[in-house]
Amino acid sequence: MQRVLRKSGWVAAIVALCAARASAQALPADLAPAWQKTGLPESAMSLVVQEIGGPRLATVNAQTPRNPASVMKLVTTWAALSELGPTYKWTTELMSDPGAAIVNGALSGPLYVRAAGDPDLMLQDLWTLLRDLRLQGVKQIGDVVVDRSIFGNVATDPGAFDNAPDRAYNASPDAFMVGFGAQRLMFMADAATHAWRVAMDPPLPNVTLQGKLDWSNAACQGPYEVYTTPVVTPQGTTFKLSGTLPGACGDFSLYRLALTQPAQTAGVFRELWKELGGTMTGQVRDGTAPADGTVLASHDSPELGDVIRIINKHSNNVMARTLLLTLGAERGLRPATVASSDAVATRVLAEQGLPMTGLVLDNGAGLARDARVSAGDLAALLGAAWKSPYMPEFVSSLAILGEDGTVKKRLRHGQAAGRAHLKTGTLRDVRAMAGYVTGASGKRYIVVFLLNNEKADEKAGALRYFDDALVAWLARR
Structure with a gap:
């Protein structure tokens, strides 16, 4: 009799476990009505919802690689943050030849710009850098030689993606970029x-x-x-x-966007130098700075932990692309290319136990038709980031629901406001969202939602309603 009871107990346990697994493989019943409003099949979406340190609450098509749009920035920013550290900085230097002199305000020989690929070099930063050069006593310069050798040939056609070559989100990456090139x-x-x-x-x-x-x-x-x-x-x-x-x-x-990145930067350089009372008798051209040159002025960027806040909260494409190239330059071969930087990022993630099977990082910003990642791999990345010493910097880089960034206007007055740190993504035929949600119980959840379907734009309102319902459901738990 004891044997029969023990056996029946095991059977009940197995049945319960199978039932729990089956429920985790389906869309939660509370979310079914919101999904039905989209009129789209479940095969079009991938979903992972998991309690941090606990079970998965929902898994739908988790291993299907999909285009994540700007949610891909989570992969780029985490790979760079985890490898370079939150205090990493870019240093842009103005240099002269060794032994060059300043005679009556004129710099003998060229002025070199050793570009670092700073993704956050703004107009005011270049102005300060040139003002520091003026304070060194330099008033007249000849040729300006820009050393972009940290990156290879990474220039892109801004109109290639969506035939909108003037839009700032299509800016090409460049080692010496000022104000995002816009x-x-x-x-x-x-x-x-x-x-x-x-x-x-x-x-x-x-x-x-x-x-x-x-x-x-x-x-x-x-x-x-x-x-x-x-x-x-x-x-x-x-x-x-x-x-x-x-x-x-x-x-x-x-x-x-009005000009190529090199032409834009050259024009801005000339204009700011003139505003500072300087004169320029030569040209702005590409070249190589001397390894033993004299540094006349330099500018340090904000720390990486601050830079990824701009990238993720405001979904800055060219900054994400430049950050990926920086990772490739620092941990791979120089000059860095998109392909070599993709390989470095993939290796960095694999060393963390994140093989990211099916990942196609492409340019790292998600502004690509061929980019692919699975919801399951994104959830694993978010889980690894949460356990990392750099978790605070990474989580704080995400937009706060109802408060800032790309989700500032969403669920502003409900219980979910302030309870989620999210990255969203939108392209033609693509809607995506991923991040962390804190429930009313204090439990924290990872959420990843990816949708690829030719009716995504037509169903944009219903898909946003589903996203909001998903986050609100977790915030109530």
């Missing part, structure tokens, strides 16, 4: 004349503006269309402005 167009509302004034910052001789923005006395309720149509000729780029906007909307800026 031109600032400032729109200033002049209430006295009921007219919009437009200026470029900084002004460049081969970038011009034509047309105007019409003034409206309507309330600023939006959305309002402002057009900056680029016309590219051998002489440069002209932005043709058009559209109507209420003056009540106030001043604002748009950022547009």
Whole structure:
């Protein structure tokens, strides 16, 4: 009799275990109505929900590689953070030949720029760097030689991805990139004349503006269309402005790509140097800085832990691409390329016990049609990051639900607000979300949702409703 009872007990346990596993393989019943609103098949999506240090609550198509859009930035930023550390910095240096002299304010020989691939080198940083050079007594320079040798041929066609070559998110990576390579167009509302004034910052001789923005006395309720149509000729780029906007909307800026990264940086360099009272008699050209050159001025970037906050919270593509190349340069062969950097990132993850089978990192930003990763591998990465000493830096790089970044306007007034750190991703036919959610019980959960389907854009509203329902469901637990 005891033997029969013991056997029946084992059978019951096995049945219960199988039932638990079966339930974890399906979409939770609480989320089924939200998913049904999308009208899409479950085969189009992958889902992993797991309690940190506990069981999986849901697993759907977890091992299917899918395009994650900008959620791929989690892979890039974690690989770089875990390998380079949160205090890593990029140093951009202005140098001269060894023994070069400054005579009556003129620097003998070229001025070298040893570029470091700083993804966060802004206009004000270059201004400070050049001002430090002026404080060294330099007023006149000849040729400016930019050493980009940390990276190989990594330039891309900004129009290749979606035929929008003027959009800042399509910027090409470059070892010496200033302000993400984008031109600032400032729109200033002049209430006295009921007219919009437009200026470029900084002004460049081969970038011009034509047309105007019409003034409206309507309330600023939006959305309002402002057009900056680029016309590219051998002489440069002209932005043709058009559209109507209420003056009540106030001043604002748009950022547009006008030139290649080297041409943009050269133009900005010349303009800032002139504003600082300097003169330049030569050209800006590529070359190699002398290994034993004299450093005249240098600029350190913010620490990597701060840089990935910009990348992930605001989904900055060119910064992510440059960070991937930096990882390749620091832990692989120089000059770094996308292919060699992908290999380094894959090796770094594998050494952490994250083989990431099926991973196609591509450019590291997710702005690619061929990029692939599985929800299961992303969940494993998020789990490994949580156990790492660098967990605080990584988690704080993600957007806080209802408070900042790309999820600032989502679930702002519900129980879930502030309870999730997330990275979202959107491309044509792609919707994705991944990160961490803190439940009402204090338990923490990993969530990964990837969807690839040709109706994703058509179903955008319903998919956002599902995402919100998913996060809210975890926040209540």
